[in-house]
Amino acid sequence: MMFMPTLYEQLGGQAAVNLAVDNSYRKVLTDDRVKSFFDGVDMDQQIAKQKAFLTMVFGGPNNYSGLDMRQGHAHLVKRGLNDSHVDTIIELLGKTLSELGVAEPLIQQVAALAESTRNDVLGR
Amino acid sequence: MPVVRWGEQTFPLHGNETVLDALLRNGVSVSYACKSGSCGSCMLQAREGTVPARAQAGLKDSWKAQGYFLACVCVPEADLAAAPLGAEARIRATIISLGNLSPSVKQVLVRRDVASDIRPGQYIAIIRPDGLARSYSVAGLPEEDVLEFHVRLIPNGRMSGWLHNDACVGDRVTTLGPSGECFYVPGNEDQPLLLAGTGTGLAPLWGVLRDALRCGHRGPIHVFHGAVHQGGLYLCDELRSLTQTHEHVTYTPVLLTGDPIPGTEIGAIDKVILGRFPKLAGWRAYLAGDPDIVRSLKMQLFLAGAGSRDILADAFLHSAD
Numbered sequence: 001m002m003f004m005p006t007l008y009e010q011l012g013g014q015a016a017v018n019l020a021v022d023n024s025y026r027k028v029l030t031d032d033r034v035k036s037f038f039d040g041v042d043m044d045q046q047i048a049k050q051k052a053f054l055t056m057v058f059g060g061p062n063n064y065s066g067l068d069m070r071q072g073h074a075h076l077v078k079r080g081l082n083d084s085h086v087d088t089i090i091e092l093l094g095k096t097l098s099e100l101g102v103a104e105p106l107i108q109q110v111a112a113l114a115e116s117t118r119n120d121v122l123g124r
Numbered sequence: 125m126p127v128v129r130w131g132e133q134t135f136p137l138h139g140n141e142t143v144l145d146a147l148l149r150n151g152v153s154v155s156y157a158c159k160s161g162s163c164g165s166c167m168l169q170a171r172e173g174t175v176p177a178r179a180q181a182g183l184k185d186s187w188k189a190q191g192y193f194l195a196c197v198c199v200p201e202a203d204l205a206a207a208p209l210g211a212e213a214r215i216r217a218t219i220i221s222l223g224n225l226s227p228s229v230k231q232v233l234v235r236r237d238v239a240s241d242i243r244p245g246q247y248i249a250i251i252r253p254d255g256l257a258r259s260y261s262v263a264g265l266p267e268e269d270v271l272e273f274h275v276r277l278i279p280n281g282r283m284s285g286w287l288h289n290d291a292c293v294g295d296r297v298t299t300l301g302p303s304g305e306c307f308y309v310p311g312n313e314d315q316p317l318l319l320a321g322t323g324t325g326l327a328p329l330w331g332v333l334r335d336a337l338r339c340g341h342r343g344p345i346h347v348f349h350g351a352v353h354q355g356g357l358y359l360c361d362e363l364r365s366l367t368q369t370h371e372h373v374t375y376t377p378v379l380l381t382g383d384p385i386p387g388t389e390i391g392a393i394d395k396v397i398l399g400r401f402p403k404l405a406g407w408r409a410y411l412a413g414d415p416d417i418v419r420s421l422k423m424q425l426f427l428a429g430a431g432s433r434d435i436l437a438d439a440f441l442h443s444a445d
């Protein structure tokens with residue numbers, strides 16, 4: 001059987017992830033619908049988390065766990081994080097990838113993987 | 125609960141206690157300052173057991189390999205045997221010169237007994253004979269084994285007060301390091317560079333600037349030095365003369381308050397920088413000094429397009445007690 005390149009490899013590996021992390025983080029920080037959730041958050045730590053998350057949704061090497069996702073967002077759920085915010089984050093991620101020239105079917109794949117974390121993020 | 129072993133002693137850790145807190149609680153004397161994993165003063169060596177990644181973040185690979193870790197952010201998940209750093213990491217040094225750069229800033233020159241590989245802009249912990257440790261940025265191109273520091277006098281500051289008022293040429297101290305990533309990396313000689321700092325945040329920038337020029341950097345280099353008022357500026361003549369010999373270098377002193385002076389901007393340093401350079405995609409930035417200003421600038425430069433990996437920042441965190 002032939003090895004299928006992972007989405008991570010198709011997107012361009014670590015360099016592409018780094019760029020996508022920066023660009024999507026810039027978008028969420030300036031989007032009125034979600035930016036308040038990032039107030040007072042340490043930029044380096046947030047970028048490290050975002051990198052782990054995108055590496056995971058791109059199917060790259062990662063040590064993502066659903067439990068981390070629950071614990072990491074519990075305080076935000078208390079502050080009102082809900083489905084609409086998850087929608088926004090997935091939308092902004094798609095926009096970022098499309099600006100980076102990623103093909104639509106790949107973006108759909110990434111969105112579906114991000115979607116699979118929704119219940120963990122929202123603590124359901 | 126995991127335990128920390130220290131020589132012959134064993135200390136059980138309480139809850140989420142760090143190795144540093146456990147040692148201090150048990151009366152062990154360990155140097156420390158920022159207690160947030162930044163200044164490098166509390167570095168120890170693991171002899172047995174696993175060090176959590178967080179406690180080695182930012183350390184150079186050869187140190188990680190030797191089990192060096194920062195005790196103040198080390199919360200072990202299993203038993204850990206720790207020890208003070210060996211003699212190879214703690215280098216004894218002599219103060220060879222104490223001069224004034226301005227009424228509030230001393231230039232301190234220190235000669236290490238053993239030379240080691242240091243990049244201007246990195247920082248070194250200076251440990252006084254009584255164990256008090258504070259980090260200072262390397263401002264000069266390390267000439268052989270001599271290191272240059274700029275130390276601002278802090279009201280009631282223990283280390284800065286000592287260096288300003290009591291220390292003498294010939295006094296011996298211990299040095300630990302270097303640490304930090306705020307240094308020039310050759311290989312992208314045409315990239316525009318932004319060097320911005322407040323107070324003695326100029327120290328690492330002065331090191332980075334001269335290192336970049338020595339390495340033949342060709343892209344524009346813009347230096348912004350912020351101070352509350354005129355008295356906080358120093359090295360003005362040296363910086364101005366560099367801009368005359370290197371036309372790709374600019375120097376802008378920024379004062380928070382006061383009447384306009386030619387060649388000087390009045391206002392908040394972030395506003396001045398972003399007013400002049402609203403788009404920073406492709407730039408590399410070096411930031412140092414006041415922690416709040418560094419944090420806020422970092423975010424603003426990022427939003428203006430600078431890549432997160434191209435913003436190198438040294439926040440001069442205060443001691444934690």
Ligand SMILES: Cc1cc2nc3c(=O)[nH]c(=O)nc-3n(C[C@H](O)[C@H](O)[C@H](O)COP(=O)(O)OP(=O)(O)OC[C@H]3O[C@@H](n4cnc5c(N)ncnc54)[C@H](O)[C@@H]3O)c2cc1C
Pocket residue numbers: 158162163247258259260261262273274275276277278279280281282283284285324325327328438439440441442443445
């Ligand atoms: C990575 C790093 C690099 C550094 N590089 C330099 C450098 O190149 N030059 C330099 O001068 N300093 C630098 N510092 C700061 C330095 O390490 C000391 O914190 C500083 O000299 C004060 O130490 P002290 O013992 O004199 O004061 P302390 O005895 O620790 O403090 C006395 C009191 O003043 C407060 N305080 C301390 N600093 C400040 C401040 N800046 N503003 C307001 N209150 C304060 C303390 O919280 C305390 O209450 C750096 C710090 C870090 C973490």
